[in-house]
Amino acid sequence: MIDTVFIGMSGLTSYSKGLKAISNNVTNLNTPGFKTSQLQFTDLFYQGSQNGTGAGRFGNGVGTNGTSLNFLPGDFRSTGNELDVAINGQGFFVLRDEQDNLRYTKAGQFEFNSNGVLVNRNGGERVMAYEAGNLREITLQGMQSNPPKASTEIVLKGNLSPEGTQHTINNVAVFDSAGKQHNLTLAFSDKKQDAVTGETNWTVTVKEGAATLTSGNYKFKNSLAVGGSDSLNFSFTPVGAPASNVTVKLGPNVQAFNLGTTSSLEVESKDGYGLGTLTKQSFDDEGRLVLSYSNLQSDKRYQLATARFSNLDSLEQIGNNQFQTKDTNAVSYAVASKGQDAIRSRAVEISNVDLSQEFSDLILNQRGYQASSQIVSTANEMIQELFEMKGRR
Template identity: 90%
Template sequence: MIDTVFIGMSGLSSYSKGLKAISNNVTNLNTPGFKTSQLQFTDLFYQGSQNGTGAGRFGNGVGTNGTNLNFMAGDFRSTGNELDVAVNGQGFFVLRDEQSNLRYTKAGQFEFNGNGVLVNRNGSEKVMAYDAGNLREITLQGMQSNPPKATSEIVLKGNLSPEGTQHSINNVAVFDSAGKQHNLTVAFTDKKLDATTGEVSWTVTVKENATTLTTGDYKFKNSLAVGGSDALSFSFNPAGAAASTVTMKLGPNVQAFNLGTTSSLEVDSKDGYGVGTLAKQAFDDEGHLVLNYSNGQSDKRYQLAMARFSNLDSLEQMGSNQFQAKDANAVSYTVASKGQDAIRSRAVEISNVDLSQEFSDLILNQRGYQASSQIVSTANEMIQELFEMKGRR
């Protein structure tokens, strides 16, 4: 009879632990990256006769074998935060704490700290990038600005009508080697026809304000640019900047058709830019940290590290939405790709808690607890009855 009380007590203890696991799951319903756990129940050892299949054998109640984690993916929730990311796959983000311990998380909520290092928003662990087989921290050091590039090429497009006598392209913006912008004027004048070759030549003069930078000729034949006479190079050496060479050429979309006295020749494209300041940081779908600058340039120097596990049972929860690996040999490192572990930016993976399943388990645990309590009460009544019978003798 006393054994029955202890058996009932084992049920009370085990179902209490089950309730604890369920309550932990439910309360973390909105925790990013949270993975549910389920308590594993096991029957306790048996004692009694060994004759037959379980004949005369009695168990000693129920026990628990700890919890199993469910790594099924949760839903993705948009946050609008440029540094929030989620993994659409089995990979985990890699963090490194102050003791150089590696931690793994599905909760990609990151930010740059005061030193310009990308860290976990909850806990300040450093977020790891993966490069050439090595894990390294992500830092903005030396990347707050983008250096200038001097203009080296200007490509023209449009029509230069042979009926016209002159044409000007104004405010052609170029950059010197120091990143300063200059506005040039390109003038087409002094048109000449070579009756022998049939070539039409134009004198081209490039000026900055009143200063002539270069003069040369462009030639056309049969309304198309003549190869070898379709480009003009000049040295650009403004005060305070190192000299650079600029080549202005006629693009494939330049013609010289007779369309009256009006020409449409203009700048099609040009390179070069000034100094840029960091304007925006975001992640792309392969985990690259994309830095955008005010001069229109971008940088993709870092790519988020992805940890993959051959056995997810080697992971154990550490709190703060993080896991650690019990077996270091079970983890490998790589990067995300569009086909595997694609990154969703401006979003987080929320918990994979299924409320309907949790409430169903809650009812089962409640019934189990009530039944175990009833066993203890019944055994207690029977023991009390024995005491009363003994007392009446």
């Protein structure tokens, strides 16, 4: 009967551990990236005959073999934070702590610290990007502004009616090599008809304010631009910066149909931009960090590293929504793609806790604990009865 008490106590101990695992799962219901664990029960060693004769074969209770992790994905929850990301797949984000240890997480809650380095919001670990087979940190150093680019081409579109006598395109913004903006006016005037060639000749003047930068001629025949007479050039020479040349050309969408005295000629496209300052950081669906600037340009040089494991059992929880691996050979690094481990921006993966399953397991553990306590109580009563029998002799 003493053995029975120890067997009952093994149940009490094991079911207490089971309750601890369940309580940890339930309390982490809203923890981003949390993965549930389940306690593994095992029967203890046996003693006695194996063939059922004689004293028979009896077990010695129940024990535990630790917990196993459930890596089923959790749901995605929108946060609206530009630097919150979730992985739609088996991959993990890669972090590096102050001791250069690699950590892995499903909780993509990131921010830039005071040094401009992308870090884990909860622990401050550096978030890793993957490039040319190497892990590297993500930093804004040298990227707070976007350098200017000089304009080189202005392409026009629309109709320049031969019935009109003049047409003006105002406020054409271009940039020199120093990033300074120049607002230009393109004036079409002094139209002439060549009766011999059938060409219509327009004089074009490019001005900045009252200053004339250049002038030239555009020619049309049969309502289309004449090759070799469909562009003109001018240049800027800013102080302390190299000169930049700009071409104004008639694009393929320019015609000269007789549609009255009004023309619709306008700018179709132009390149160049001024100095831009950083306005926003976000991630796209392939994990690229998108830096947006005030000059409408963007930079996508960093792409988040993802880690995949050939054996998920090599992962163990270390707290703070993070994991470490016991087998470095089981991990491989890559980047996300739209097909595999696609990134969900402005969202996080919440825990995969199933409350209905946890409450069911809770009832089973409670009943197991009650049954084990009843075994101890019954064995205690039998021992007490034996002592009383001994005392009556």
